[in-house]
Amino acid sequence: MRAATVCAMAISIPLMAAAAWAQNNATLSERLGTPLAQRANPGPCPGNPEALGVARVVEIDTTGGPGFGFEHFKAYDFLRDGEVVLTFDDGPWPGNTPAVLRALAEQCTKAIFFPIGKHAIWHPEILKQVAAAGHTIGSHTWSHADLSKLTPDQAKEEIEKGVSAVRVALGQPESSFFRFPALRHSPELLTYLSARNIGTFSTDMDSFDFKMRKSEQIIESVVSKLKKHGKGIVLMHDFQHPTSLALPELLVQLKNNGYKIVQVKAKEPVQTLAEYDQQLEKELGGGTGNSRPILSVVRTISE
Numbered sequence: 001m002r003a004a005t006v007c008a009m010a011i012s013i014p015l016m017a018a019a020a021w022a023q024n025n026a027t028l029s030e031r032l033g034t035p036l037a038q039r040a041n042p043g044p045c046p047g048n049p050e051a052l053g054v055a056r057v058v059e060i061d062t063t064g065g066p067g068f069g070f071e072h073f074k075a076y077d078f079l080r081d082g083e084v085v086l087t088f089d090d091g092p093w094p095g096n097t098p099a100v101l102r103a104l105a106e107q108c109t110k111a112i113f114f115p116i117g118k119h120a121i122w123h124p125e126i127l128k129q130v131a132a133a134g135h136t137i138g139s140h141t142w143s144h145a146d147l148s149k150l151t152p153d154q155a156k157e158e159i160e161k162g163v164s165a166v167r168v169a170l171g172q173p174e175s176s177f178f179r180f181p182a183l184r185h186s187p188e189l190l191t192y193l194s195a196r197n198i199g200t201f202s203t204d205m206d207s208f209d210f211k212m213r214k215s216e217q218i219i220e221s222v223v224s225k226l227k228k229h230g231k232g233i234v235l236m237h238d239f240q241h242p243t244s245l246a247l248p249e250l251l252v253q254l255k256n257n258g259y260k261i262v263q264v265k266a267k268e269p270v271q272t273l274a275e276y277d278q279q280l281e282k283e284l285g286g287g288t289g290n291s292r293p294i295l296s297v298v299r300t301i302s303e
């Protein structure tokens with residue numbers, strides 16, 4: 001048994017080296033595998049007419065914890081026809097998240113990321129790349145637990161450790177946006193987030209990319225749902241490898257079909273709770289208003 005373990009370890013090193021080589025060269029092979037005519041011309045961002053780009057930037061005031069995404073929250077219908085908000089959950093993850101970032105950068109466009117706290121602590125350098133690229137970062141709990149099955153105290157800890165993990169990983173707090181794992185919320189937890197002035201994102205259309213193994217299925221899922229709805233907040237996962245492969249072509253199809261990307265920012269960074277910041281920093285060894293009118297919650301700050 002022990003000999004087998006040693007043998008497995010010995011062969012795992014060259015395998016890891018090969019995987020790293022493949023990862024580093026993924027961009028080149030992806031480029032060669034896609035017809036040049038379908039790709040955005042390399043050019044400065046913003047202002048590249050060949051790229052999907054960002055059509056509008058909105059700022060959200062999360063005072064009172066407004067909710068977004070018509071699957072659960074219908075109060076603030078801030079998207080115009082043809083407008084899309086791209087959102088990515090469950091990262092940051094080696095290989096997949098950087099590939100998603102490359103695809104977004106190539107199209108000069110922006111998204112919201114909802115990282116899992118543990119993943120943020122494991123891969124802070126990848127989350128820093130997300131932040132450096134100018135994307136919006138919310139949070140998505142500490143360990144992706146189903147909060148509807150936890151006690152209120154356990155659920156609060158999951159939320160707050162997730163919020164603090166992003167701060168500890170980045171060295172600064174990010175946006176006051178939150179998404180429930182599997183979109184399973186409860187009235188009590190929405191009341192809690194409301195008191196914390198954290199906005200909740202559900203979705204207008206779930207791609208269900210985590211159930212798909214082929215990029216083509218993911219592209220078809222998103223494009224067909226957008227055709228049906230005409231606009232919306234799209235839920236995908238930068239954690240999923242097929243999604244990272246699908247994204248370059250998906251973005252081309254969004255551009256070709258005339259969709260406009262809306263970048264969403266929070267007016268204020270989230271206020272983390274000191275006890276959870278301290279708890280996480282210790283673990284790391286020190287390393288690191290629903291009824292308000294829509295215009296007072298979401299306003300266009302650039303277009």
Ligand SMILES: [Zn+2]
Nearest residue numbers: 089090181182
């Ligand atoms: Zn998730």
